[in-house]
Amino acid sequence: MNAGLIVAICLGAIALVAFAVVARFGLTRASNMKAEVRRAKSAIAASDAVFAWTSPGARTTFTVLVENHAGEGLDVLGIQHGISILAERGGLSFILDLGADDLYSRNASALGQDLGDVSFAFLSHGHSDHGGGLGHFLTANSSAAIYVTRQAMTGRYVAKIADVIRKDISLDGSLVNRYPDRFVFPSTTTEIAPDLFVVPTITRRHRLPAGNGNLFKKESGTLVADDFDHESLLAIRDSDGLIIFSGCCHNGILNVLDTIHAEFPDRRIKAVIGGFHLFSPTRAKIAEKPSDVRSLAEALLASEGTLYITGHCTGTEAYGILKEILGDRLAYFSTGRTFAL
Numbered sequence: 001m002n003a004g005l006i007v008a009i010c011l012g013a014i015a016l017v018a019f020a021v022v023a024r025f026g027l028t029r030a031s032n033m034k035a036e037v038r039r040a041k042s043a044i045a046a047s048d049a050v051f052a053w054t055s056p057g058a059r060t061t062f063t064v065l066v067e068n069h070a071g072e073g074l075d076v077l078g079i080q081h082g083i084s085i086l087a088e089r090g091g092l093s094f095i096l097d098l099g100a101d102d103l104y105s106r107n108a109s110a111l112g113q114d115l116g117d118v119s120f121a122f123l124s125h126g127h128s129d130h131g132g133g134l135g136h137f138l139t140a141n142s143s144a145a146i147y148v149t150r151q152a153m154t155g156r157y158v159a160k161i162a163d164v165i166r167k168d169i170s171l172d173g174s175l176v177n178r179y180p181d182r183f184v185f186p187s188t189t190t191e192i193a194p195d196l197f198v199v200p201t202i203t204r205r206h207r208l209p210a211g212n213g214n215l216f217k218k219e220s221g222t223l224v225a226d227d228f229d230h231e232s233l234l235a236i237r238d239s240d241g242l243i244i245f246s247g248c249c250h251n252g253i254l255n256v257l258d259t260i261h262a263e264f265p266d267r268r269i270k271a272v273i274g275g276f277h278l279f280s281p282t283r284a285k286i287a288e289k290p291s292d293v294r295s296l297a298e299a300l301l302a303s304e305g306t307l308y309i310t311g312h313c314t315g316t317e318a319y320g321i322l323k324e325i326l327g328d329r330l331a332y333f334s335t336g337r338t339f340a341l
Contacts (some may be wrong), residue, residue, distance in 0.1 A: 032284035037317035050331035070335035071286030098133035124247025126152030151230035217285025241270030297325035
């Protein structure tokens with residue numbers, strides 16, 4: 001048989017196998033996603049009772065501009081795999097992450113919010129579901145500073161899907177050159193406004209989430225496991241404790257808590273807002289063993305009465321396990337939700 005024909009047959013067979021793998025993966029993911037949406041509706045509705053409670057002397061109001069899901073009666077708002085939350089405190093307006101594109105901005109308009117009033121933006125890490133809307137924000141708001149780690153803007157982050165597809169999930173690093181005066185890169189814990197702090201380094205004592213397994217960064221043309229040195233935290237200091245925005249907790253929620261306790265040893269953590277990365281978005285399935293999620297919940301329960309407001313990459317399977325143990329100390333944030341702490 002002609003050598004060229006043999007090569008063509010082999011290549012064709014490989015292509016068919018790859019197609020079959022991707023097709024099967026797609027069907028499984030679609031089924032998982034339907035279950036995820038169904039569980040999210042229940043989690044969002046059940047969170048009404050938690051959000052009805054407002055901290056005594058609450059100073060900060062949060063409006064979720066975009067998240068993976070939305071509650072009943074919010075059909076006018078779009079949803080996506082991403083996060084963007086608008087915060088208002090003492091006349092200061094700031095935004096936490098910027099979603100995957102400009103959907104957060106369109107939702108803000110539908111909610112009667114003006115992004116031109118925002119004083120600064122905080123980006124929790126260098127993935128496009130949290131900062132894909134950065135370019136739009138820089139044009140929609142002409143003055144707000146962007147607080148982010150320098151590593152997050154290097155444009156080198158990749159997700160593997162079904163071990164076949166490689167997807168670039170980086171932020172647009174060219175924006176730093178186009179808007180050099182707008183970016184601030186804190187290298188140590190920095191107070192960026194009264195009682196608002198960026199914490200750019202997360203210490204590690206506990207293991208990282210299993211869901212990080214498909215996330216990589218480019219080093220000299222080679223893919224290596226992402227070490228998440230681009231992830232940072234925002235801390236809000238009140239007289240009765242700290243509110244922490246964690247983005248995705250790629251470094252692990254327990255490491256986030258340890259870091260904040262070390263940085264602010266005289267303050268308790270009254271609330272944590274953000275995803276806990278217990279979900280695989282590529283499979284739309286829990287990424288952790290249920291027993292490990294239960295152990296995590298027990299550890300979170302021990303943290304000084306902290307309220308956990310989570311969603312996005314936590315996933316509803318893991319959320320349900322956490323809820324069994326944490327009860328009213330856990331709530332699901334969703335697109336269009338407003339709450340005060």
